[in-house]
Amino acid sequence: MIALLLRDLRLAVRAGGGFGLGLAFFLIVVTLVPFGVGPQGEILARIAPGILWLGALLACLLSLDRIFALDFEDGSLDLLVTAPIPLEGVVSIKALAHWITTGLPLVVAAPVFGILLHLAPEAQIWMIVALLLGTPALSVLGTFGAALTVGLKRGGLLLSLLVLPFYVPTLIFGAELVRRGAEGMNTQVPLLMLAGITAATIALVPFASAAAIRVNLR
Amino acid sequence: MTMLSVEGLAVSRGGLPVLENIGFTLEAGHALVLRGPNGIGKTTLLRTLAGLQPALAGTVSMPPESMAYAAHSDGLKSTLTVRENMTFWASVYATHDIEPALDRMNLRNLDHRAAHSLSAGQKRRLGLARLLVTGRPIWVLDEPTVSLDTASVALFAEAVRGHLSTGGAALIATHIDLGLEEARVLDLAPFKAKPPEEGGMQGAFDEAFL
Numbered sequence: 001m002i003a004l005l006l007r008d009l010r011l012a013v014r015a016g017g018g019f020g021l022g023l024a025f026f027l028i029v030v031t032l033v034p035f036g037v038g039p040q041g042e043i044l045a046r047i048a049p050g051i052l053w054l055g056a057l058l059a060c061l062l063s064l065d066r067i068f069a070l071d072f073e074d075g076s077l078d079l080l081v082t083a084p085i086p087l088e089g090v091v092s093i094k095a096l097a098h099w100i101t102t103g104l105p106l107v108v109a110a111p112v113f114g115i116l117l118h119l120a121p122e123a124q125i126w127m128i129v130a131l132l133l134g135t136p137a138l139s140v141l142g143t144f145g146a147a148l149t150v151g152l153k154r155g156g157l158l159l160s161l162l163v164l165p166f167y168v169p170t171l172i173f174g175a176e177l178v179r180r181g182a183e184g185m186n187t188q189v190p191l192l193m194l195a196g197i198t199a200a201t202i203a204l205v206p207f208a209s210a211a212a213i214r215v216n217l218r
Numbered sequence: 219m220t221m222l223s224v225e226g227l228a229v230s231r232g233g234l235p236v237l238e239n240i241g242f243t244l245e246a247g248h249a250l251v252l253r254g255p256n257g258i259g260k261t262t263l264l265r266t267l268a269g270l271q272p273a274l275a276g277t278v279s280m281p282p283e284s285m286a287y288a289a290h291s292d293g294l295k296s297t298l299t300v301r302e303n304m305t306f307w308a309s310v311y312a313t314h315d316i317e318p319a320l321d322r323m324n325l326r327n328l329d330h331r332a333a334h335s336l337s338a339g340q341k342r343r344l345g346l347a348r349l350l351v352t353g354r355p356i357w358v359l360d361e362p363t364v365s366l367d368t369a370s371v372a373l374f375a376e377a378v379r380g381h382l383s384t385g386g387a388a389l390i391a392t393h394i395d396l397g398l399e400e401a402r403v404l405d406l407a408p409f410k411a412k413p414p415e416e417g418g419m420q421g422a423f424d425e426a427f428l
Contacts, residue, residue: 002309003305003306003309003310004306004310007295007298007302007306010298010302011295011297011298014297014298071293074291074292074293074294074295074296075289075290075291075292075293076293076294076295077293078265078268078270078287078289078291078293079287079288079289079293079307079348080310081269081270082268082269082270082285082286082287083307083310083311084283084310084311084312085310217270217271218270218271218272
């Protein structure tokens with residue numbers, strides 16, 4: 001399993017691996033929004049949590065279809081399914097590799113991008129906490145969409161449509177957590193909801209994804 | 219010793235039964251070559267045996283964790299080197315020693331090349347070298363000699379022989395002569411499934427939607 005994680009990370013940083021794709025997309029969104037909305041700091045500060053979360057979500061979505069599609073195309077998915085690792089484990093590891101290459105860079109970069117959007121200083125720490133807690137759920141849920149569309153050519157659009165509704169709770173509670181943090185309100189409820197959603201998806205979704213892959217490989 | 223025994227097996231592709239009533243046994247130290255025209259269901263049969271799809275009927279019995287499957291495509295990562303590809307599969311199967319496999323498939327002097335810079339035949343050799351590091355006794359091979367030249371086919375036949383001599387078994391679907399005279403041949407044409415309207419088996423109804 002460690003070998004699979006290392007392989008996926010190594011593939012991501014090699015040529016054409018797509019490492020940094022999500023981060024670059026995140027940067028583009030965050031730098032373009034002030035041009036579109038206008039330079040008023042107070043407006044930007046108000047919409048910053050939502051924009052940052054939307055950016056993170058779309059950046060994550062951008063790389064989802066690669067999770068299984070590449071392995072399907074070169075035949076290694078067949079071999080992984082017949083290998084002595086449980087498919088649920090393969091799915092979890094792939095979600096982890098996706099999070100490390102997509103979610104984690106966003107968490108690290110969020111404070112910098114927050115400055116670009118006039119995010120209140122007291123909200124910065126909450127932004128990091130929210131992304132750290134929320135983005136793993138995005139990657140794990142993404143494996144389910146990727147598993148459902150694995151055999152399809154150009155399955156990206158279908159995948160987005162399938163996965164986006166599942167992203168809504170994370171988006172709501174993630175943005176709410178940052179907003180409350182910025183206004184100095186009690187953050188316990190969104191924090192617990194966000195953590196709960198992530199914990200539940202990590203526990204349950206790999207089984208659904210593995211089942212979807214088995215059906216798709218028939 | 220019987221490694222693999224198949225009884226009354228029926229397999230389907232895309233919801234349609236393609237083969238039925240297949241029965242054979244494979245003993246340790248023996249190879250079985252599957253033959254039959256295109257579309258008869260060789261790949262479907264092998265995928266069913268490998269557990270990638272459910273059988274329509276019949277039983278397959280073999281020791282658990284004993285099968286290594288090699289498909290049409292080699293499952294190589296083109297940006298990884300030969301050595302990295304091999305090391306990955308070796309650690310998945312917890313065998314870790316890739317040197318004998320590199321030597322056996324004559325990949326020693328290619329081991330630092332990225333897989334995308336290999337020729338089709340060299341890729342195939344790398345894909346077959348993967349079997350050597352699985353440490354599994356039953357090899358299930360789908361067209362293993364595609365894009366191999368005669369020297370490499372001989373190399374491959376030698377590797378299969380070596381595997382058989384250490385108590386392994388091999389099930390090989392192929393169209394060409396592998397130079398494995400001792401292998402039994404099973405022609406799949408007599409097992410072709412009757413269409414449902416002539417009283418043949420019905421495929422699962424929902425299969426077409428999966």
